[in-house]
Amino acid sequence: MTDTVPDFTILGAGLAGPLMALYLAQEGYRVDVYEKRPDPRKNGVAQGKSINLALSKRALFALEEVGLVDEVMQQAIPMRGRMLHSQTGKLSFQTYGINDQEVLNSISRSLLNITLLKAAEKVDGIRIIFNQQVEKINLQEKSFQLADSNSKQQDLVQFQTLVGADGAFSVLRYHMQKLDRFNYEQYFIDHGYKELVIPA
Known part of the structure; x- marks a missing residue:
């Protein structure tokens, strides 16, 4: 004990x-x-869980509260959107936000x-x-x-x-x-x- x-x-x-x-x-x-x-x-x-995480603004706020946001962001890659592949082969890009500043940040789990x-x-x-x-x-x-x-x-x-x-x-x-x-x-x-x- x-x-x-x-x-x-x-x-x-x-x-x-x-x-x-x-x-x-x-x-x-x-x-x-x-x-x-x-x-x-x-x-x-x-x-196990190897797929990268997408950090949103909410996640960054949590990391900022404990003083880690700058260190984490040095390892992250910004993602501005996703590419959609249709069954016909057509490609279309879908943004995550309304401007280039609204991104998700990809990081290794x-x-x-x-x-x-x-x-x-x-x-x-x-x-x-x-x-x-x-x-x-x-x-x-x-x-x-x-x-x-x-x-x-x-x-x-x-x-x-x-x-x-x-x-x-x-x-x-x-x-x-x-x-x-x-x-x-x-x-x-x-x-x-x-x-x-x-x-x-």
Whole structure:
């Protein structure tokens, strides 16, 4: 069991987890972040979500609030619109905004994740612990069981406030679904995507 219980405990160190930790630390809170994957800065990025992200004005505002917008924008590529390919072979360009200043900014998901992790770890009061698989959560007792994926060591962690940033297959949401009067709906779209790598 951990010696001191932080103000907030976040499950997941993808994009949302470190960003939330930065926001909370700015308000003076102590934050622990637990991630089941290895540290992507040391072991490379795990296979999976490789498609680039499109950052809108809203996303840039969030990054500006934690002082990262300039660093992120150095890695981003502006996109002014999309090219539509019809079934007849006709091409048509569709802009994202009403002028050249209204763009979306394309950035590698892994680069953005690493930028957020580096920024969060520089802040006093934020700890990020990798290779930690949450096995079981006891919401009534405010604790959860962890298993280290390397050593297999089990640990019981207490929390004050628990934040779920652990993605589509959230362990926290799974345990919250067992509570009385907890509503949850999941919908699947009919479409998918195919990723093509085109050399520059």
